[in-house]
Amino acid sequence: MAEIDNIDRNILRQLQQDSRLTNVQLAEVVGLSPPACLKRVKRLTEQGYIARQVTLLDPSKLGPMLHMVVEVFMERDHKHLFQAFVQRVQDTPEVKQCYQVTGEVDFVLVVMTTDMVAYEALCDRLLYSDPNVRKFRTLISMKRDKFETAIDLP
Missing domain, CATH: 3.30.70.920 (Lrp/AsnC effector binding domain/regulation of amino acid metabolism (RAM) domain)
Structure with missing residues (x-):
């Protein structure tokens, strides 16, 4: 499995807090262009770092x-x-x-x-x-x- 860098870690932190962020919002928060951010999220998902996205109920x-x-x-x-x-x-x-x-x-x-x-x-x-x-x-x-x-x- 490939190593992840600080930008990947930041993406993962942000998605753990709110997976409803749009790609544009996420890209802005982590300091990437939307296409670069989307590419990283796809790679993190394919590599298994992102196992699934769920909604937590109260x-x-x-x-x-x-x-x-x-x-x-x-x-x-x-x-x-x-x-x-x-x-x-x-x-x-x-x-x-x-x-x-x-x-x-x-x-x-x-x-x-x-x-x-x-x-x-x-x-x-x-x-x-x-x-x-x-x-x-x-x-x-x-x-x-x-x-x-x-x-x-x-």
């Missing part, structure tokens, strides 16, 4: 929602069992993030559901039904003090 505007962090402890440490669990997580829309971690816990999930009934149904489908899940611990978020998606660029 969950508080969408009605009641529970945010939970779930620690999952597996019974056996076998790659194929972990892969099967990850595939089931991939197919579960309520799981917004999944991290395989080191230490006492095997996976950390970030989950969003409308209520406890929906969370219990998720547990039945994903956790209780998997014989390799030894136990899990649920932490319910009382409020979100920080949520950031931007990656710091040197």
